[in-house]
Amino acid sequence: MNLISTLKQQTSNCIHQLYxxxxxxxxxxxxxxxxxxxGDYTIVLFAFVKQLGKSPEVLGNELGAAMLAEMNGVLTNFNIVKGFLNFSISNQFWFDSIKNASPENLLPINNAPRKIMVEYSSPNTNKPLxxxxxRNNFLGWSIAEILKLQGNExxxxxxxxxxxxxxxxxxxxWQLFANGATPSDKHQKGDHFVGDYYVKYNDAYKAQVAELVASGMTQELAEKEAPIQKEAQEMLLKWEQGDVATMDLWKRMNSWVYEGFDATYKKIGSDFAKTYYESNTYLLGKELVEQGLKKKIFYQKEDGSVWIDLTGDGLDEKIVRRKDGTSVYITQDIGLAEVxxxxxxxxxxxxVVGDEQNYHFKVLKLICQKLQLPAADGIYHLSYGMVELPTGKMKSREGTVVDADDLVEEMINISKVKTESLGKVSDFTEAQLIELYNTIGLGALKFFLLRVDPKxxxxxxxxESIDFHGFTGPFxxxxxxxxxxxxxxxxxxxxxxxxxLLPLEKALAIELTNFPAVINEAAETLDPSKVAIxxxxxxKLFNSFYAELSIANAESEExxxxxxxxxxLTAATLQKGMSALGIAVPEQM
RNA sequence: GGUUCGGUAGCUCAGCUGGAUAGAGCGUCAUCCUUCUAAGAUGAGGGUCAUUGGUUCGAAUCCAAUCCGGAUCACCA
Known part of the structure; x- marks a missing residue:
């Protein structure tokens, strides 16, 4: 138990004994x-003053004396300022905490480990990351690591x-415009290649809509009637029917995308124990819809579409199957939860999914509960906010997205330039240098995205390129x-x-003892920014300590x-903390 | 309009289970490398904590109302 918990416990005990x-x-x-x-720690007395019918002064003196007797050897002294009871902790206590700590026992002790799944990344195969x-990948990875550090599977x-x-x-x-071209023909990563055709589709769609509107059609109707849009819908139907040519093209284009994703995942360090494909889970979803229909959890409208009425739970009606029998987003998520x-x-x-889907996950959990799926109660949506540009939201159709591969590359380049200008790693091999640039560049990027509250x-x-000074990974x-x-x-x-211990030594010792509590808090709130901070x-504290006190030429051997x-201990704690953010720390830089 | 998240220094953010004089980083200005790595340290300056009211010994923090911004309420995923 750490000192703060002990103090709370003892305060509770002493008040019970006294009053x-x-x-x-x-x-x-x-x-x-x-x-x-x-003093080192303060107990706020105001909260008990009324309940105990004592003035802060009297309560402080009585409680302080009792605590001092109870925690002899740990507490050395107390004083009262207004309603604040300040305790001084003995030098010996902090000294022992330094002495007994080791890089091997930094982590919290977990008596009730759980088995937790973290689903993250969840890309679409029609555009690059x-x-x-x-932000999603780093958050997901980091949450998983933090939960592991807490002792969970x-x-x-x-x-x-x-x-x-x-x-x-x-x-x-691709069929319309590619003339059979492949990513290798164009020397392009597969995900970028396919993403370009998604953009081409939208351009063509927009042009067709404009044309129809010009010929006198209303905007709304034109959006429905654009020929390319109808082609896409027909293709989806063919796909669900298992049409061979459609399936072949689909497999081919997806394989290009996966090659691209794999390269990116490898670079940024994302990995998965298991990858699910919606193409495999949506059928089970449809099956569960069928069951739900029999149990009258769902109902069918005249046109054949299937719905659930959630108005009783303060939500709306939600479609779970289209009238043509194809499944919607939530259908497959129900199946996936079960699988x-x-x-x-x-x-x-x-x-780990963006906050734009808060409603979706509310609905998902509710439907799973109504279907009485075993997964239902364990569903937790780690909702995070969008990353926006100063000009507003990123929009792929307007070309204002910041591409993941480009950004990673740029960060690594900046770290290369900075490292070279500082000239501290002249003894590194070429391979070591490349690894170092990756470590620093990705460290800066990951820290930047993880240091703010996810929500x-x-x-x-x-x-303005991401900083390398101050509250940053490289620091x-x-x-x-x-x-x-x-x-x-x-x-x-x-x-x-x-x-x-001198004040800075003591401050460092105190800060080091807080690490397990920080990991626990980050795990409970699913918030890596706590670890980053x-x-x-x-x-920062170590750097002040370092600037003020000499280590190698200290006043005495002791x-x-x-x-x-x-x-x-500081190095080991920094290493562990950063590893919880998915960031490596170099031995030299 | 309903639901929901947010508004804290010039900028980006902490602090929010109510507690002592609201904190960092960046940027600005100043100081510190013949001494353990200056990607560092030290200091200065910078605030009507959106607004108004309420609860209380005490409110950036809780409650209510208002204003501003985002998300969502899709047969997109």
Whole structure:
């Protein structure tokens, strides 16, 4: 148990002993004492003043004395300022915490590990990945890692939206405009190649609509009647009927896309225990719709389409099968939920999907519950905000998307230029340099996307390149490399006897003990930004410590050893924290 | 219009289970490399916490109303 929990528990115990009143430990507010006051931790007394009928002064003195007796050796002193009870922690306590800690025991202890699925990435096969997908991929990966660090078993999965009208659009455009060209003919990544035909489809569609409107048709009707649109719809129908030629083209174009995706995934470090394809799950979805229809959970309209009425739950009516019998988005997600649960039998299933689909997941969970699927209660939507440009939302049709591959490449290039200009790695081999540029470039990008609260939308300005100073990945990577450099010189074989800690040493010791709590909090709130902020603060604190106090030339051997141990622990904690964000830390940079 | 998320320094964001004088980073200005990696450190400057009202010993934080912005309420996925 960490010190803060102990303090809460003891406060609860002491109040019970003194006044016979039960206060839950969670109700006790323990803060780090503000620097301008004496002490390390503060208990806020106001909350109990009324309940106990004591003045803050009296309560503080009685409680303080009781706590001091109870936690003899840990607490050395207390003082009261207004309603704040400040405790000083003994030097020995912090010294022991440094002494007993090691890179192997940094993580929280989990007595009730769970099996959790994290589904993320979920691309469509009609366009390449963009900046928004990167946020998704990094978030999904990071959440999985954080849950693992917390001691859970994690299964990473991906659902590929490989079917549907949007794929048919690319296919139609390819048939019409490609003259049989392939990605290798054009020296293009397959996902980019196919994405270009999706754009071509939209251009053609727009042109046809404009033409029809010019000939006197209403906009609304023109949008329905555009010939290319009808072709796409027919193709979807043919696809669902298993038409051989259509299936062949579909498989061929998808294989191009997958090649492209694989290259990107490899570069950014995304991986999956299992990849699902919507083309495989939608049929089960249709089957579940059939069952739901029999159980009268769904109902059929006159035109043959199937619906569920969720107005009783404060939502709307929702279609689950079209009148032509084809399935919609939610149909396949119902099937997928069932398939995943059968295959992995997880306690919870986290879907990393943008907040534009909040409604969809509300509906999905509700339908699964009504169908009494075992997966239903474990469904959790990790909703994240869109990445926007200063000019507004990214729109593929208007050419304002930031392409994932381009951005990654650019980041790696910038890190190369910066590294070369600093000239600190002249002893690296060519292969080591390439690895380093990747580590720093991706580190900057991942940290940038993970450092903000997932649920908030964020703004990315392509004009201003992502920073390498301050609250950034490279700053933390640099701090790590710097520590490693020092440790290479000082060695790490040390024995700690005792030492009076200086303020900066103590501050570092305190911050280090917070790591398990941070991991737990990030895991519970599914929020990697908590880890990003913590690692940044730790690195910053170390840098102040480093600037102020010499490690190799410390005042005494004992001091030197304490600082080496603090350095070892800081480096290990930074490494673990960054790994939770999917970011590697170099030994030298 | 319903639902929902947000509005904190010039910019990007923390802080939100109510607690002491609201914090970082970037940018601006100033200082520090013959001494462990300056991708660093130290300091200065910068705020009607959208607005109004309420709850309370105490509100950026909770409640209500209003204003502004996003998402969604699709037979797109």
């Amino acid at each position: 016979g009143i039960q206060i839950q430990p969670e109700q006790v507010l323990v803060n780090a004492t503000k620097p301008e006051f004496e 963009h900046l928004g997908h990167l 994690v299964v990473k999965t991906c659902i590929v939206n490989d079917r549907g009208i949007h794929i048919c659009k690319s296919m139609i455009a 995943k649960q059968k295959e992995f039998n997880t306690d919870a299933s986290i879907y 908030k939308k964020m703004i990315f300005n392509p004009e 933390i990577q640099y701090t790590h490399a710097r520590i490693k450099s020092i440790l290479r010189k000082t060695g790490t074989g040390i024995t700690l006897i005792s030492s009076e 913590y690692t940044f603060n730790l690195a 001091k030197k050893n304490v600082r080496i141990k603090l350095s070892i």
